[in-house]
Amino acid sequence: MLPFLTRRLIVAALVALAVSAVSFGLMFVAGDPAVVLAGQAGRAQDVEIIRQAYGLDRPMPLQFFSWIGKALTGDFGTSLYFNLPVGAIIAERLPVTLILGSAAFLLALLVSVPLGILASIRPGSALDRAALMLAVFGQAIPSFWLGLILIVVFGVWWSLVPISGTETWQGYILPVIVLSYYAMPALMRMTRAGMIDVLGADYIRTAQAKGLPRIRILLIHALRNAILPLVSLAAVQFGMMLSGSIVIESVFAINGMGRLAWESLLRSDLPVVQAIILILSLIYVTLTTIADLINAWLDPRLRSA
């Protein structure tokens, strides 16, 4: 397990370095960052002052590593709009996004895994086909649009939930549903496919021949193996939920990290955007690494891969 662990962690560290380079590089997409920082009214000498003040006159690799070095200590620079440390601004918004993402993730698993298992028991049955149909139709609905429609129906017409904000826990209901539903079809299909594969295996036949209760075979013997691909997919989906919440947060006017990123983009507050991209990427790298480690723990054969 130890060589696998080391190798996997080295890869994760390299990927983290590469995503940092991308988010650092964004600063240069729009051209000379000093000119961008100086704004439209900036004169040539202002640009020069800014270039020196922000260290933009230094060689690029030097700038990159000093940026990363600071980021590692939690110093993401200063927001151009708030004139406050970026780290503090994000720390204030991150919990909202994490609550939203985690709740949506749990809901997605609670719905899609049991549904996938039920569908896998009898492939081709009415239940199975209904679940697959649901998945096809569900995938066709854009989440931001579903959010708006739910606001109209449950918030405006029936007044069951607040139409925006997260001051009360009721405010989380619709965003969590909308954020989670989009991950459900993929998770459901993966559970179903994994279970169908496993249920055809010889050891399941043996378990049945021994007369074990069916529920035990399904949930203990089969699920343990069927869950392997699901763990990886779940990690990916959770990461995508956190970054996808940018759309949902703007629909429901939730003051999370996603909305902060969007607003910062609209007011060209690049340090905030860079930091958020970096944080989301690092969360994703961590999640997928953990998923790989869980898989290696569940199935020792993977450790040599």
Next chain:
Amino acid sequence: MTMLDLDGRLLQRRRLWRRINASVGIRLGGVLLALIFFIALFAPLLSPHDPIAQDLTRRLLPPFWHASADLAHPLGTDHLGRDYLARLLHGSQVSLGIGIGVTLLAGAIGTMLGLMAGYFGGRVDMLISFVITTRLSLPIVLVALAAVALGGASLRTLAIVLSLLLWDRFAVVVRSATQGLRNREFVQAAVSFGASHLRIMLCSLLPNLRNILIVVATLEVANVILLEAALSFLGLGARPPTPSWGLMIAEGREHILFDPWLIALPGAALCLLILAVNLLGDGVRDALDAKAS
């Protein structure tokens, strides 16, 4: 015990169902998609009005199912008095154009990377796999938004940015398919003829990837259309007055209380298009699977 009978009768039934599902999906999705293609091609002829002509005296007219509707505008008008039916019909051009254009470009990039990784293996594979992992680790919506914002919001920037970002699925699938093909006899034969690497990749390997590429491309078109709509909805994609469905939903948002049909209609159009593409994609995949087994 049904779980035991997976082979034999049940397997047969399953395969039959799969084939029926596949053909229903292909037909339904195909017909729907053909219809939308037709609309996109002939939008200027089908539309009763110019999609960007404003008429502030006829703002926010309701669609035909309201009593006060004006039948000259069957689906009403938006906040600037533009005919909503005309905008909806022209919106199909934006969605299909971006969806197909981006998929082709991204598909070319991803296929090339996947082919090289799968064919050469070793260090090349390691490097390309690393690039793929890095790309997968980036929050796609946010990076696309940032790149579009910095490059100046427009449909063209959006198309370029999405093409440079959405090649991942192609690369992953092509890479593993190529690995499976690399040691087959016909590839080895080409090698022993002394064919160049490029020739082997393009003439021996690529034609054999056709089926997989069709499936991935179809499903990717749906993905691209959804992303374009989401980015335009957030104001960092299509610019007004372009009739993009995502942008129309954003514009309708301010009238969500009294005129919710302004957001309901373009969203429904999006759903229909995505459904058509997905039905077709799933159907083709199932049909190919059934043929393979």
